[in-house]
Amino acid sequence: MRTLIFRTVAPYLTSLMVLFSVFVLLRGHNEPGGGFIGGLIAASAFAIYGVACGVSPVRRSLYFHPMAISGFGLLVAAISGWLSVVFNVPFMTGLWIKVSVLGVPVDLSTVLFFDIGVYLVVLGSITSVALALEEREHG
Amino acid sequence: MEVALSFVVGVFFAVAIYLMLSKHIIRILLGVSIFGNAVNLSIFTAGRLTREVPPIIPEALQTPEVATANPLPQALVLTAIVISFSLFAFLLVLAFRAYQELGTDDTDGMRVAEPEGEPMPPLGY
Amino acid sequence: MTADGQWLTFLTLLLPFAAAAIAPALTRALHHNAAWVLAIAPALIFLHFSGFVGAISGGETLAGGYAWIPSLSVDFSWFLDGLSVTFALLITGIGTLIVLYAGGYLKGHEHQGRFFSFILMFMGSMLGLVVADSFLTLFVFWELTSITSFLLIGFDHSREASRRAALQALVVTGLGGLSLLAGLLVIWGATDATSMSALLASEGALRDAPLYMAALLLILGGAFTKSAQFPFHFWLPNAMEAPTPVSAYLHSATMVKAGVYLLMRLNPVLGDTAAWETILPIFGGATLIVGTLLAMRQTDLKLMLAYTTVASLGLLVMLTGVGSEKAVEAAVLYLVAHSMFKGALFMVAGLVDHESGTRDITKLGGLRKAMPVTFTAAVLAAASMGGVPLFFGFLAKEEIYAGLGFATGWTTLLTLVALVGNGLMFAIGFAVALKPFIGAKVETxxxxHEGPVLLWLGPLVLGGLGLIAALLSGVSHELVSSPMSTAVLGEPVTVTISTVPHIGMPLALSMVTVALGVLVFVMLGQGRAAMAGVLNAIGWGPDKGFDQVLRGLTRLSFRVTNLIQSGRLDYYMTATFIAVAAALLIPMGLYDEWPAAPTLPRMPFYEWxxxxxxxIGLGAVIYARDRLTAIVSLGIQGFAVALIFMLLGAPDLSFTQFMVETLSVVILALVMTRLRLSPTDHRPTGEKILDVAVAGTCGAALGLMLLRVTQVPFNTELSDFFSQYSRVIxxxxxxxxxxxxxxxxxDTLGEIAVVMIAGLAILALVRIRSAKPLTENKEEG
Incomplete structure (x- = not known):
């Protein structure tokens, strides 16, 4: 599996897939996509990277342990749910604000952060599984 | 379309169950994976089928103008897919570890929790 | 009763439990002398209840209590009349002496504190039982006495005989407790009464109720097991495995009388019927005869006493069953007398055992010089037990014969039974009291030598009381016997019998009893041999039966467990899926909910x-001969599912399915390449056919269900809501x-939590290194 071509291409492929996954995540509210799909795409990206170049480069590039990312995602999702409680509306009520970034109006919402949380949980957990299995193969 | 899918779902279930009745953990795992697909498909089918119109509201409208596919089963199945994958991965690793520890892939040989020929409990006091 | 008095009584009922709580710590500090301190608790309770005697002998009854579970109208309430106060006084009075006795008996025992604790808890339970008014209070305390009795019998839990006896007592009395509970519920249903006082007030209602017989039998089930009536008597002698203070207290003076108490308590409402007057005397009489005969067989002092206790309980049940005024008076007198003399004799037996090291009657003799005080106590108690004039037991015996008499054939029979029973008990009582002390000195x-004051105080006081209470019979009847008889009969009576003998039939029968007793006493050795022969000839008893039942239960549950839990995964799976198929198909068949016959759908070519x-993917998975084929085939069916989603307007699902199938194939490949596993099947043909049948039926059932579901009208309300408000809100x-x-x-939050937990679990599984690998599997590592 670890052919020269594959090893050379893999980092770029992974970067592209991760970028694509973020795109899928962000557009998910209006077009097909979302946190689950985005997370799976990103996890596949890291899995491919791991198959191609071994597990340690993946771990280095991720910097955090995948399960830590997963846990952070769960935290983000939970916090965006609880944020509504601060504004005296029921748990998980979506809150929206419009902010202007460089003159472009952007919708920010707790729902978006919730989706980001989902993305991180799926990404982290499944990457962790894939890497753990790959590690045993090469280790 | 529902009729055809009901038939296909039945076959999916039958194959999954046949595989799960095996004594070999790998076949059981394959069965679990197919079983997940069968369940997802049956939820999807039970929510009625609509061809080719995804449940997405056009840019210009507030509500969909034509009948779209039923979004609810899709939402249910979406999470179910991810969770059944998690379960599958867990079972896969569990089976792998069991194979490493016990040296067999035959469920008849995996009798650590319920060993064969357990003695009768003592009859005294 | 004033509010203050009520409060005080409540505290009194809690006091034994408080004393039980401090007993271990106190014993650690004071050792056996803690008995002197702990005995204060029952003594105080005794004094408290003595305070009510005046009012109650004046004909009053006192009630009190607190709401316990108001929402269910359950009260913690008590009810004091002649019966309950007499019992309370016996329990606490004898209890005081027993606590002191235990202080001496278990001196230096490492668990003496625990023992005090148990016995005080028992005292509290028993006290609660006899004063309880509401049925629930009664039942709770009834069960508590069983549990504390279990703890006390099993006190010496390192011995198997102790464990067996404790378990046996718990099983027998526990089953009886269930029967009692059922009986109380039936009574509740029949009369609407939830307390004794209400039930007693509704006189006659229960007797005429259609469920009278059920209530009676269930209550008797509780009473007969607790009071060790034949054929449930076997647990009581076995309970002699307990330390002697327990035998003296629980298994003669108090707990075993709980059944008798219950019968006496319910006599006004359950009694006076043909069933009552037949069942009770039959069981009681049988118990009396069997108990005395078995007692003759024994050589162990405690066992001799235990069987006579069984016999005495039988006598009490018999008298309660006869139910005439004199018979009830006799039962009351005998109960009080028995508590005193039997408690004393047990303590004497324990004392002899403690000092000489044996309680085998054939190995004892000539101790009277060494243990004069004990001897005195023994003779006093035996005199009361044998019904020697001037003793309380004599009053009881006179009243028994007066209560039975020769009026009809039935009472004549009962009189003869009582005569034989009393005669044998006379002999055994004196055998226990005299044989160890008189005659030539035997090496033990x-x-x-004489025991310490803690040990001889109890028997001496109780033995002496048997004499004093009889001499001052006017006072004791006024304070105890008459109020108690009144409560049992449900109408005012006055007990008048005194130690002055009246020439008449009862006196004559007493003489016959004594004569019979002396005869048996002299011939005890022969009698024992004869009984031993008879028992050997029978060779089976309820005691053995109990073992057989318990062993049978263990064997049965072992077989059932083996049958149901074979430990074979394929069996479990087969059973599960057969159940699934049955659950789907049977209701469909029963309610004729089969789907309508479908027509061949018209679909575009690419959908087909x-x-x-x-x-095809599915088929390939089944027939795959190697790993790669299996994995690829699995991928094919997964991608087909993704395509189905795509075609049917579910792009999100489709993408997700694609990704998941890809990842599944990848991790499956990662694992499978390292396992030397063949995905092919080696099932024998027979199994294959069965599995195909099960899988096919299940698949068909699920497919049919789905088809049926899609044929009913669809409610789109929920989906419409989401479509309508998705953009707007x-x-x-x-x-x-x-x-x-x-x-x-x-929901999603929960689901991603599940995903994360699965990730953690997998990580843990991968990381875990077994300390001792069962097999090495490095060949492909």
């Missing part, structure tokens, strides 16, 4: 193709995503 394992691809155009992250966000 320990050099015997996709479905076909899926089916939640500002999202992808309805599926909006449902996931907004409308049903909490």
């Amino acid at each position: 394992p320990k050099h015997a 193709t996709v479905l076909l691809i899926g089916l 939640a500002h999202g155009r992808n309805i599926v995503n909006v449902i996931l992250v907004d409308f049903r966000g909490t």
